[in-house]
Amino acid sequence: MSKSPAACDVGAPEGLECCVPLAREPITPAQADGVVPMLKAIADPARLRLLSLVLSHEGGEACVCDLLPYFDLSQPTISHHLKVLHDAGLLHREKRGTWVYYIARPEAMRALGSLFTAAPSPVPSAALAGAGA
Amino acid sequence: MSKSPAACDVGAPEGLECCVPLAREPITPAQADGVVPMLKAIADPARLRLLSLVLSHEGGEACVCDLLPYFDLSQPTISHHLKVLHDAGLLHREKRGTWVYYIARPEAMRALGSLFTAAPSPVPSAALAGAGA
């Protein structure tokens, strides 16, 4: 949806409602629908590992051929999982010559992290605490 | 619990491999299998809202009857979702008289958050950066 997030403009993808400390107040159905696709994307062993492999790979990027050896899955299956991660806004896709490189999107990582932890960088302490508005 | 995690004893439930900064090094298949059930549990709009409702409810706890009015879903369905959250180790279940109260488990919240936020201590993971650094 095309609303303007108040503070915290991390440059989120489409449905990325960032700054949603889950415990502060009930997440709205719309917010939930915005975050759930990202959670669904990583709620799979292969995809969580793929994301971690990309994140921890040299330069923070990896091509499909780098990732394939880590799995017993077929190449189409890996390609499918990468597409799911990409469609969810977690991975950036970049074609260079014959190879396709995937790079994690820091905004997405931060958005996910902010669900469970007191907001890390922006609005430090008061966010999670008893901050009454 | 059978195995002893190195540092960081947050008192995790069964498969809770904590302290797994996703970007530090590739998460192992075993670690992924440990965390994925929790992610699967919250990768649903109803369940994510349920967790948020419990977390933000007065006292950090809520009975089923408190939660039902927020949804268009049937009572068995809500009960089912709460069971999924409970089985994943995210919610604690406590029966008091006629009512059943659910309470979020802080260890689980922390474990999930630690997946995406740079670990407090070592090597600020240049991979994720572009942000903090």
Place this chain on the structure above:
DNA sequence: CATCGACATCGATCAATGTCGATGTCCGTC
């Protein structure tokens, strides 16, 4: 231009999941 290698798409299959109504269990109350 023919070929090869890297990656994506397609179509099919089988398992997992969200949802419901009906029913069961337990507790408090009359």
Place this chain on the structure above:
DNA sequence: GACGGACATCGACATTGATCGATGTCGATG
């Protein structure tokens, strides 16, 4: 002890999702 309310379990159904082999697309190379 019978009733009613709160919550869980059961069985059924439709939908989603993970996986594969086969095939398509595109760039590099000879």
